[in-house]
Amino acid sequence: MSEKVLLRFEDVSADLTDISQYVADGGYESTRKAIAELSPEEVLAEVKDSGLRGRGGAGFPTGLKWSFVPKDTGKPIYLLCNADESEPGTFKDRAIIEKDPHQLLEGIIIASYAIGCHDAYIYIRGEFADGYDILCKAVAQAQREGYIGDRLFGTDYSLNVHIHRGAGAYICGEETGLIESLEGKRAYPRIKPPFPAVQGLFGCPTIVNNVETLACVKHVIAKGASWFKAIGPEGGPGPKLFCLSGHVRRPGVYEAPMGTGLRTLINDYAGGMLEGRTLKAVIPGGSSVPILRAEETDIAMDFDSVAAAGSMLGSAGVIVMDDSTCMVHALRAISHFYHHESCGQCTPCREGTGWLDHIVTRVDLGDGTDDDLARLDSVAGGMLGNTICVLADAAAMPVQSFLSKFRDEFAAHVHDGGCALKDGRRAVA
Amino acid sequence: MPKVTINGRELDVPAGTNLITAAEMADQEIPHYCYHPGLSVAGNCRMCLVEIKALSDKQNNPLPKLQIGCNTLVQEGMVVESDNPRVKEARRSVLEFLLINHPIDCPICDQAGECKLQEYYMDYGRYESRFSLGDKVHKHKVEPVGPSIMLDQERCILCTRCVRFLDEVTETHELTITERGDHSELTLAGGASVDNPYAANIVDICPVGALTNRDFRFQARVWYLDSADSICTGCATGCNIEVSSRRGSIYRLKPRANLDVNGFWMCDHGRTTHESNNAENRLQTSLVREGGQFVDVAASAAARRAAFGLKTVTSLGIVAGAGATLEEGFLAAKIQDLLGAGPRIVTSPATSDVPDDKMLISTDRFPNRRGLKALGYEEATSIDKPVDALLVLRADPVAAGGAWVEQLESLRATVVVSDRADETTGFADQVLAIGSHFECEGTFVNRDGRVQKFDAAVAPPATAVAGWQALADLLAALGGPAYDSQESILASLLDDLRDPSLVSASPSVAD
Ligand SMILES: Cc1cc2nc3c(=O)[nH]c(=O)nc-3n(C[C@H](O)[C@H](O)[C@H](O)COP(=O)(O)O)c2cc1C
Ligand code: SF4
Ligand code: SF4
Ligand code: SF4
Ligand code: FES
Numbered sequence: 001m002s003e004k005v006l007l008r009f010e011d012v013s014a015d016l017t018d019i020s021q022y023v024a025d026g027g028y029e030s031t032r033k034a035i036a037e038l039s040p041e042e043v044l045a046e047v048k049d050s051g052l053r054g055r056g057g058a059g060f061p062t063g064l065k066w067s068f069v070p071k072d073t074g075k076p077i078y079l080l081c082n083a084d085e086s087e088p089g090t091f092k093d094r095a096i097i098e099k100d101p102h103q104l105l106e107g108i109i110i111a112s113y114a115i116g117c118h119d120a121y122i123y124i125r126g127e128f129a130d131g132y133d134i135l136c137k138a139v140a141q142a143q144r145e146g147y148i149g150d151r152l153f154g155t156d157y158s159l160n161v162h163i164h165r166g167a168g169a170y171i172c173g174e175e176t177g178l179i180e181s182l183e184g185k186r187a188y189p190r191i192k193p194p195f196p197a198v199q200g201l202f203g204c205p206t207i208v209n210n211v212e213t214l215a216c217v218k219h220v221i222a223k224g225a226s227w228f229k230a231i232g233p234e235g236g237p238g239p240k241l242f243c244l245s246g247h248v249r250r251p252g253v254y255e256a257p258m259g260t261g262l263r264t265l266i267n268d269y270a271g272g273m274l275e276g277r278t279l280k281a282v283i284p285g286g287s288s289v290p291i292l293r294a295e296e297t298d299i300a301m302d303f304d305s306v307a308a309a310g311s312m313l314g315s316a317g318v319i320v321m322d323d324s325t326c327m328v329h330a331l332r333a334i335s336h337f338y339h340h341e342s343c344g345q346c347t348p349c350r351e352g353t354g355w356l357d358h359i360v361t362r363v364d365l366g367d368g369t370d371d372d373l374a375r376l377d378s379v380a381g382g383m384l385g386n387t388i389c390v391l392a393d394a395a396a397m398p399v400q401s402f403l404s405k406f407r408d409e410f411a412a413h414v415h416d417g418g419c420a421l422k423d424g425r426r427a428v429a
Numbered sequence: 430m431p432k433v434t435i436n437g438r439e440l441d442v443p444a445g446t447n448l449i450t451a452a453e454m455a456d457q458e459i460p461h462y463c464y465h466p467g468l469s470v471a472g473n474c475r476m477c478l479v480e481i482k483a484l485s486d487k488q489n490n491p492l493p494k495l496q497i498g499c500n501t502l503v504q505e506g507m508v509v510e511s512d513n514p515r516v517k518e519a520r521r522s523v524l525e526f527l528l529i530n531h532p533i534d535c536p537i538c539d540q541a542g543e544c545k546l547q548e549y550y551m552d553y554g555r556y557e558s559r560f561s562l563g564d565k566v567h568k569h570k571v572e573p574v575g576p577s578i579m580l581d582q583e584r585c586i587l588c589t590r591c592v593r594f595l596d597e598v599t600e601t602h603e604l605t606i607t608e609r610g611d612h613s614e615l616t617l618a619g620g621a622s623v624d625n626p627y628a629a630n631i632v633d634i635c636p637v638g639a640l641t642n643r644d645f646r647f648q649a650r651v652w653y654l655d656s657a658d659s660i661c662t663g664c665a666t667g668c669n670i671e672v673s674s675r676r677g678s679i680y681r682l683k684p685r686a687n688l689d690v691n692g693f694w695m696c697d698h699g700r701t702t703h704e705s706n707n708a709e710n711r712l713q714t715s716l717v718r719e720g721g722q723f724v725d726v727a728a729s730a731a732a733r734r735a736a737f738g739l740k741t742v743t744s745l746g747i748v749a750g751a752g753a754t755l756e757e758g759f760l761a762a763k764i765q766d767l768l769g770a771g772p773r774i775v776t777s778p779a780t781s782d783v784p785d786d787k788m789l790i791s792t793d794r795f796p797n798r799r800g801l802k803a804l805g806y807e808e809a810t811s812i813d814k815p816v817d818a819l820l821v822l823r824a825d826p827v828a829a830g831g832a833w834v835e836q837l838e839s840l841r842a843t844v845v846v847s848d849r850a851d852e853t854t855g856f857a858d859q860v861l862a863i864g865s866h867f868e869c870e871g872t873f874v875n876r877d878g879r880v881q882k883f884d885a886a887v888a889p890p891a892t893a894v895a896g897w898q899a900l901a902d903l904l905a906a907l908g909g910p911a912y913d914s915q916e917s918i919l920a921s922l923l924d925d926l927r928d929p930s931l932v933s934a935s936p937s938v939a940d
Contacts, residue, residue: 169609186606191472191500344587344606344613345473351526354611358564375559382522385494386475 056210084173089317093211107214232258285314288394290401338395366418448498540638575623667875736906750824751795754871760900800874864889
């Protein structure tokens with residue numbers, strides 16, 4: 001196992017939420033280097049060269065995204081740190097925020113400098129009450145020490161960092177929903193184009209990046225693009241946080257190189273399956289992505305390898321299910337979530353998420369029919385790719401993949417009037 | 430102009446045009462709910478999904494996802510398909526989604542017959558229902574949201590057209606959407622009531638029967654209604670309107686889109702202007718005096734009697750209301766010219782207690798002041814030069830007060846041309862009964878100098894005739910030139926207009 005950077009707090013005895021201990025550990029040196037020694041173009045070039053891809057779910061190359069910001073509009077440029085982390089099975093950003101918030105602030109300052117932003121916002125999930133307090137304290141400390149504020153490190157570069165709490169909707173994590181919410185409106189995702197990089201917050205060029213992405217930016221500058229590139233596969237390298245949950249012995253967030261084997265994560269990092277249980281299925285990237293059967297889990301966990309296996313790395317929320325899990329019931333929990341969280345703007349998502357939830361619930365309760373199974377597939381098909389944001393896809397993909405991979409179990413529910421795995425009901429709720 | 434190909438048809442389309450409009454130009458339909466040309470693009474209904482086979486001449490590989498036509502602008506070399514199996518399947522699916530929670534109460538819905546849900550279902554839907562009734566989400570069905578508007582939340586397809594109208598056009602923000610997912614509902618924003626001077630436009634733009642007019646609810650099935658193109662007489666703006674009628678009665682007025690005049694809208698006051706069309710004082714027939722009393726006569730007989738009375742007159746004054754048409758004003762002036770010069774005045778006040786607003790409403794509550802002035806009429810409240818007869822045209826000067834009564838009593842002849850009995854008709858020797866502007870064709874010039882023709886929507890009552898007809902009869906009876914149609918009068922009067930700033934009518938556009 002290589003040296004931890006994102007989860008450095010696990011390896012050191014210092015309290016990294018305290019700025020003096022953080023600085024004593026070498027903190028804010030990368031920020032100083034970026035601002036005092038490098039030009040914004042050089043920072044951008046380093047991040048581009050590192051091959052860093054966004055950790056928020058889509059894996060978009062970070063440097064490339066930054067390069068879309070037009071510089072000559074005369075409007076302010078904004079950086080928004082997406083700390084809304086709400087994808088079921090995902091709890092990695094929370095670890096960074098609560099245990100090592102200054103590495104995130106460093107990433108925010110460096111990214112802001114690179115794109116020419118003077119007002120950065122952290123949009124934090126409303127339920128993260130502790131995280132909010134910790135971040136507020138960290139920002140206050142950084143301001144006091146002169147890492148945030150006017151004329152940083154004796155240059156004429158200035159930056160404010162603002163923190164905004166969400167009010168409890170998953171859709172506020174979608175970047176344009178987040179922007180609307182920050183503007184004080186309902187988080188209705190926007191139609192694209194225009195993309196936020198061109199027209200985002202208050203109509204100005206805006207970059208939205210995930211917490212972990214920004215933390216990685218700090219390490220790219222600290223250790224260099226070539227160090228970063230050397231970790232994991234060429235198509236998407238770097239250190240990575242994986243959230244292991246479900247029927248493993250030691251659920252939790254683990255740092256491992258991008259491209260670490262899924263089985264290695266389950267067996268070596270998370271301590272293997274619970275006593276006496278065998279692996280049945282894994283959702284590798286948060287509840288939105290297609291599920292993998294046990295025999296499909298011998299894969300490397302990086303963007304391209306998981307995609308090649310027919311799923312997605314997504315938020316790296318690895319949900320592990322053992323043989324006691326009722327797949328119909330598990331899907332019901334997922335479908336219910338998306339029904340609850342659809343913002344309701346687009347017809348297929350607004351109506352489709354509810355319809356899917358109804359049918360899956362019916363099948364789970366033993367009241368479904370064969371027609372219901374066909375219907376599930378076609379309702380999901382009518383949602384995929386046809387909406388403003390990809391929440392509809394996130395609701396539809398699990399339905400289609402659960403159905404195709406565990407067809408027998410769904411059929412058995414229909415024909416036998418319910419679940420044969422009585423305990424399965426409680427396994428995932 | 431970018432050249433695009435839509436369903437195999439190649440055409441040049443102005444840059445900045447979206448695919449819905451471009452398709453219309455190519456005689457193709459891209460069905461849509463949320464898009465409205467007078468509002469911002471919301472892109473939420475997903476009905477307008479199309480396949481982009483090539484984005485431009487530079488990027489000519491197909492886009493993997495279907496794209497919405499409302500938010501996609503034409504580019505040089507773009508190739509679009511809106512009728513292939515993939516697009517049709519997506520559209521069928523969107524319709525199915527729209528209908529699963531829809532109450533489908535068409536038999537009692539006022540929108541039936543002009544409902545986009547019904548229309549597109551017949552064109553693009555038609556599937557076996559796969560949704561069980563018990564699963565439907567229920568919401569409020571009869572919710573008054575303002576003095577004139579009723580909301581049925583279950584029928585609402587959440588297209589946000591009404592919300593955007595109130596946010597963007599009137600900027601009054603009365604409606605909003607609360608809750609989320611399939612529990613989303615259109616509702617009043619905290620304590621508001623949709624009570625602004627343009628509120629009823631949201632009923633027009635609602636593509637379904639969710640918003641209905643409390644006046645028009647349950648009054649008529651729209652497919653029985655006849656319609657005529659007209660111009661609103663509520664003020665000097667001259668909004669282009671459509672008059673819906675059935676068997677001689679007018680049921681409602683709706684705006685016709687005209688980007689140079691009223692955009693896509695009209696005001697609520699304008700919509701009520703038809704109410705006085707059935708007023709009790711409407712004249713059914715022309716009147717002449719027999720032994721001091723009025724008796725009913727045919728229009729032509731009244732014209733002959735009036736001509737007889739005016740024959741020996743040497744100075745005729747004209748008192749017109751600013752609701753008289755160009756044709757009427759022109760013929761009255763011709764009559765005057767024939768008898769000898771005299772004053773021509775417009776008595777209608779040019780301002781009112783309704784101020785101009787920044788949208789459409791004009792403080793001048795009359796439709797044709799500019800037209801009459803272009804014909805040489807002057808604004809005045811009295812005629813100070815000596816005259817020995819008056820022709821009163823769609824005006825009621827007596828009601829306005831002043832010295833009119835003495836003046837009228839001293840005249841040799843008074844002819845009133847009017848669609849209703851009023852204080853001035855009581856002083857007339859002859860009353861020529863004419864139709865209201867809903868009952869005649871004619872032309873108005875709005876406050877900006879735009880010359881706009883309108884059609885008759887219904888016939889004049891009993892033996893009343895069109896205003897131009899009554900005046901043409903009188904002119905002919907006096908030995909003047911004969912005119913036999915509104916068009917021929919308009920053709921000759923256009924040369925006479927004295928205002929070089931007038932502009933000809935611009936065509937209405939589709940919305
Ligand atoms: C429904 C939905 C929810 C999302 N929630 C989050 C979230 O909680 N946190 C996050 O970083 N990205 C979330 N995303 C992804 C963001 O839209 C965006 O792609 C991301 O923040 C970009 O950051 P990155 O380039 O650093 O990955 C969500 C996307 C969707 C469609
Ligand atoms: S896909 Fe769903 S969540 Fe996303 S904008 Fe549309 S309705 Fe809202
Ligand atoms: S009431 Fe009509 S216009 Fe308003 S959102 Fe509903 S369907 Fe659209
Ligand atoms: S603004 Fe004037 S012309 Fe337009 S509808 Fe209202 S009253 Fe009629
Ligand atoms: S008209 Fe394009 S999405 Fe509604």
